[in-house]
Amino acid sequence: MAQAVHGSVLDDLGVRIAGGELEAGQVLTLAALEEHYAVSRTVVREAVRVLESMGLLVSRRRVGITVQPTRDWNALDTTLIRWRLRGNSRSQQLVALTELRSAIEPVAAKLAASRASQRERTRLLELAAQLQALGASERGDSPEYLQADIEFHDLILDASGNALLAAVKEPIAQVLAGRANLGLTPARPLHDALHNHVLTAQAIADGDPLAAEKHSKGYLDTILGEVLIIHDAAIGEAPEFESETPDTP
Incomplete structure (x- = not known):
């Protein structure tokens, strides 16, 4: 009997659905999942309940547990984003989240230039300087750079003064961490990406909404170009699912 390979039934089953091993329309049963994972019925029920809340599964009497199409998934759920970044759809997920950022962040930067507090403006300049220094020393792939980058984008969204824009902080942090x-x-x-980060921070600090929007769009256009290259390179690669469980309930 297979054991969950990512620490829990929930994690393994979620990755298998998000990665496409278990396809939309496929019907599972509690008994088969219980046997597959060698766990109690209670553990399986709880995992299914959570996956139902995320839109990945639906349970119906006399039908079973049905895998749902991606259009029904809670696409901004951060756990689901992590699962998708671990599976075959990682490049598509990177593109989709970067497109979402392109639609949201320039607007947030424009609003932040008008609404940010002085403390927020000062902190953005500090973070931009930190990113620039780390990038110049070729530490763009370091934990310190990632932490500063996440804080930079979180702060722009918060400083927009719009709670709905700020609500996408966690999905954006997940795509930054995922990359x-x-x-x-x-x-x-x-x-171009790093330079426009610096210019965005300066425009917000200066209270220049149009410049903030322009330079935010500038770094996102560059980043989107990067992830599209990653996506194009991934097309045609052999499927690579991370689960080591050959049998499917």
Whole structure:
């Protein structure tokens, strides 16, 4: 009997669905999952309950547990994002989240230029300087760079003064961390991306909404170009699912 390979039934089953091993429309049963993972019925029920809350599964009497199509998933759930970044759809997930950032962050930067507090403006300049220094020393792939980058983008979203824009902080943090964990963040960041981070911070500090929007769009255009290259390179690769469990319930 297979054991969960990612620490829990929930994690393993979630990765298998998010990665496409278990396809939409496939019907599972509690008994088969219980046998597959060699765990109690209670553990299986709890995992299924959580996956149902995320839109990945639906349970119906006399039908079973059905895997749902991606359109029904809670796409901004941070756990689901992590699972998708670990599976075959990682490049598509990077593109989709970067496209979301491109739609949101320039607007947030524009609003932040008008609404940010003086403390927020000062902190953005400090973070931009830190990113620039780490990038110049070819530490763009370091934990310190990732931490500063996440704080930089979180702060722009918070400083927008719009709670709905700020609500996407966690998904954005996940895509930044996901790129780093996959080894896709360059040690020396692309000049246009890093330079536009600095210019965005300066525009917000100066209270220039149009410049803040322009330079935020500038770094996101560069980043989107990077992830599209990653996506194009991934097309045609052999499927690579991380679970070591050959049998499928």
